Amino acid sequence: MSGAANSWQAVRAEVLRRIRSREWAPGQPIPHEADLAQELGCARATVNRALREVAESGLIERRRRAGSRVALHPVRRATLDIPVIRMEIETRGEAYDFSLVSRAEEVPPPAIRARFKSAPEARLLHVVGLHMADGKPHALEDRWIDAQAVPGAGTTDFSQISPNEWLVLSVPFEGGDIAFSASVASPAEAEALGCPAGAPLFVTERATWRNEKTLTSVRLLFAPGYRLHTRL
Amino acid sequence: MSGAANSWQAVRAEVLRRIRSREWAPGQPIPHEADLAQELGCARATVNRALREVAESGLIERRRRAGSRVALHPVRRATLDIPVIRMEIETRGEAYDFSLVSRAEEVPPPAIRARFKSAPEARLLHVVGLHMADGKPHALEDRWIDAQAVPGAGTTDFSQISPNEWLVLSVPFEGGDIAFSASVASPAEAEALGCPAGAPLFVTERATWRNEKTLTSVRLLFAPGYRLHTRL
Structure with a gap:
């Protein structure tokens, strides 16, 4: 990652690259936010924002205590409103x-x-x-x-x-x-x-x-x- | 409502009855939690729990500042996971x-x-x-x-x-x-x-x-x- 490291979009792009390349394989735990922030040279809040976005897309599973891991079965998640x-x-x-x-x-x-x-x-x-x-x-x-x-x-x-x-x-x-x-x-x-x-x-x-x-x-x-x- | 007023299920049943009978009409603001709690003789937390359940079913819309109102278009809400x-x-x-x-x-x-x-x-x-x-x-x-x-x-x-x-x-x-x-x-x-x-x-x-x-x-x-x- 280059000098744009402090944008959450750049962090997200890097996270997606690692998942796509299987550098981070399905089911594998991903590093702690603080460690990633240090590695990528950005604020922890920036890492948090990027991971949240990736989690919403279904590629990362976030678990309160056990930390985050690469989803075994990534999904696109839709909300379906079923009216009367x-x-x-x-x-x-x-x-x-x-x-x-x-x-x-x-x-x-x-x-x-x-x-x-x-x-x-x-x-x-x-x-x-x-x-x-x-x-x-x-x-x-x-x-x-x-x-x-x-x-x-x-x-x-x-x-x-x-x-x-x-x-x-x-x-x-x-x-x-x-x-x-x-x-x-x-x-x-x-x-x-x-x-x-x-x-x-x-x-x-x-x-x-x-x-x-x-x-x-x-x-x-x-x-x-x-x-x-x-x-x- | 009778003596079972202190269960959230009883409060939910009463809220549903008012919506169904149009005593609370679609689009109409519903009373504040504190007022409802007083009227129904239960804790405010009980009213909150009941309203949260009814909101999740799509019959009530909760808005942070504007308060809650009866949904104009009640829906059943489903989450759809679309896998690869x-x-x-x-x-x-x-x-x-x-x-x-x-x-x-x-x-x-x-x-x-x-x-x-x-x-x-x-x-x-x-x-x-x-x-x-x-x-x-x-x-x-x-x-x-x-x-x-x-x-x-x-x-x-x-x-x-x-x-x-x-x-x-x-x-x-x-x-x-x-x-x-x-x-x-x-x-x-x-x-x-x-x-x-x-x-x-x-x-x-x-x-x-x-x-x-x-x-x-x-x-x-x-x-x-x-x-x-x-x-x-």
Whole structure:
């Protein structure tokens, strides 16, 4: 490193060079900030700033006590804000409508039962509805709810508010997982979404739990052309 | 609220009830912590804990000086870790391989040119390659790079390392955007990915920039069956 040593960008460039060249190999601890500052001839705060930036990019893992090390599996990290569908549509200036297709207590298929760890004959609340934007189908919501575990769900008819919105407002956040994939529209899905059978559909599947108990599980099928955007 | 007022869960339940009933309407400031603590008969720290939880779920926006308010657009917030494709595959215990399909300096199509804000006749580096898992096609990478803005890209041949991995290790993170969608395999894409034409493909499109200048733009087409997982 040359005379520009006192800028944090120069320190970052040098750190990246060492990681890229494997001079600092994946999983290896990296030197203490004070040692690096001395070696590179800059302030410790400058090293700290540079390492923080590199850590945010996912190339370095910082651990409070154990120090920092080169990430074994560097990642790009994005934050994904998942809005209530009504608000996503209204934010675009479009008129929102929700149309309830069905609501019933049903014995779920095996895959859903496994997710809820429910008893073989136990019934769950099954709600299907269509989210519309400016009168056109936007997304088909197919949701299962453990009405025992979600107070109020059993007495809500979901004709005035979608389960999507009701649950965001009703269930305190605890944990969940989410998966994104692509699927083709079955004839029934195509009819609901007003698209040709076989059209490519963006799919999100979410499960929300509290105290390790699954509260709800949903499959959202978006009409063709939908894109989910976020910032890296 | 009853005698359970001194638990933060009870305070959270009461806050959620007020938001759900629109007693506290979207966009409206919520009372100061001290006032709420007095009203609800609990410690201020308890109110703070409850509000922090509700804010993490995206229903309340906390602003350092302006106080807290009910979110206009409540969201569920997820963190998305986007690994280097090689590492994603190796983490699953599968053998990774990358096969370079083409590498050329080309005048990009209008949509790519607009993204880079490049001059009409300016050439960009265009790299296409196939990521393989256990010998099977995993994802087709179609990438454009501004070699003027990314030192080293112009002299890297990408036969030994994919652009995906090279860029994560080479480009300091600054900003980017990402979009997820679904597409159907064109005949050429189907041949590259070893699937039938018309099969549904999960697509991610990313652009990475620094100082408002686009450095690289990529379209990743994943073989049928791919799912992107994360935690909420």
